[in-house]
Amino acid sequence: MAEPATATEHYNVPNALDPAFAPIRELGLEPYIAELEHYGYTIIPPELVAPPDFVARMRDAVLRVARERTGVEHALDRNGDVGVYETYPVQADRYLLYYMLFEDEVFEEWLENPVLAAVIDYILRGQAHLSSLISFVKWRDGNASPGDPATFLHSDAQGSPEGVLPATHSLVCNAALCLTDYTLEDGCIAMVPGSHRLCRVPGPGEGEGRAVPVEGPTGSLVAWLGNTWHGAFPKLTDGLRLNVTSYFCHPALKTQERYKEAVPPEMLARRSARFRRLMGVDDPMGWKEHGPDGELFIKLAARQTVKDEDTLRANSRR
Ligand SMILES: [Fe+2]
Structure with a gap:
């Protein structure tokens, strides 16, 4: 009697699986996809994501853009200052640097990163458009104390007027490349494990008691589904917490930032067909x-x- 075939054997059978899973398999990302499906988020370690010198280039580019937009020299070991940068929102301990793609070629290269591409194309089934590429600049919250809960819990997906979210698939997803170490004390991202299964947005303050810190060294990639409730813990230490957050959406949705009309032809010429799709130029x-x-x-x-x-x-x- 023949032995039953295994899933591994089925892997190479044509049309036997979602083509978006193939890069996941080839890059050894299955454990992280299992976490993503089960908990609603995952943390991919730096050694799988990008070389340290690439992460350093991106961090240097963010610090340069921060200086140019704010007029204030930024350094990792000092707290920040939004300076003259007119933006929204600006809070006591943080601000956002929007529209980073056209600031440095390192951001184009990031969108071509195989691990980022595999995870995003798995979640959005190879249809993603880039919605925004934003760096969150964050420093010590002078009013916070150890043990304070996570704040600003929300879902990136937009719900119905009643707050209902899609139950079967993600229309948006997000991935933050950590440009500094992410620890609880340093104000890391907070996630509510399993919250993606609730298929609704959180009410005011809801989920704070179940939010966990998403910790990882510089170069880690935190990826999450559109439904997953997340926020951040307050930063209790001096110095900056930096990331670059890559947010993607289904092509039926409006993007947050303007790419289709703005992407230069020479940028498209030097990039992949996938990059062209991310820009939405063929919509x-x-x-x-x-x-x-x-x-x-x-x-x-x-x-x-x-x-x-x-x-x-x-x-x-x-
Ligand atoms: Fe968010």
Whole structure:
């Protein structure tokens, strides 16, 4: 009698699995996807994500942009100051640096990172558009004490007017690359494990008692589903906590930041077909009296990424 086939043997059977799972398998990310599915978030260790010199380049770029926008020199071992940067929101211990993609080539390279790509394409099934690329700059909260709860718990997904969230799939997802060590004392991200299964947004203060610190060394990648309740613990130490948060959405949703019209052709030329899809430049919506661009519309219907011009032409003749 034949031995039963194993899932491992089925891996190479054509069409036997979601193609978005293949890169997960090839990069050894299955344990992190299991955590993501079960708890609603995962922490991928630095050695799997990117070399230390890449993380250092990104951190240097963030510190440079912070200085340019605020007029204030930023250093990891000092608390921050928003200076002259007109932005929203600005809180006593933090502010956000928006629209980082066009500030330095290191951010383009980050979007091409294989681990980030595999996780995001798994969650959004290869359809993601980049919604925003933001650095959170955070320093000591002078009013906080050890044991204070996590604050600002929320879901990144937008609920119905009643706060109901999708139960079967994510329409958005998020991933924060830690540019400094993330510890409870240093004000790390807080997650409410399993909260993604509730399929609703939290009420005021709800979940604070169940939020856990998401700790990891510099270079860790924290990824979470759109439904997952999260926030942050107050920073109790001097110096900066930095990250770059890469937020993605289904193509049916509006992006937070403006990429489709703003991405330079030379940037698209030096990047992958996947990068082009992340920028949403082939989104056919927004047509006028002549209707949609047929080639782009066919591509959208087929849920295919444009690999090259030949692929696009071939699709349009079907
Ligand atoms: Fe969030």
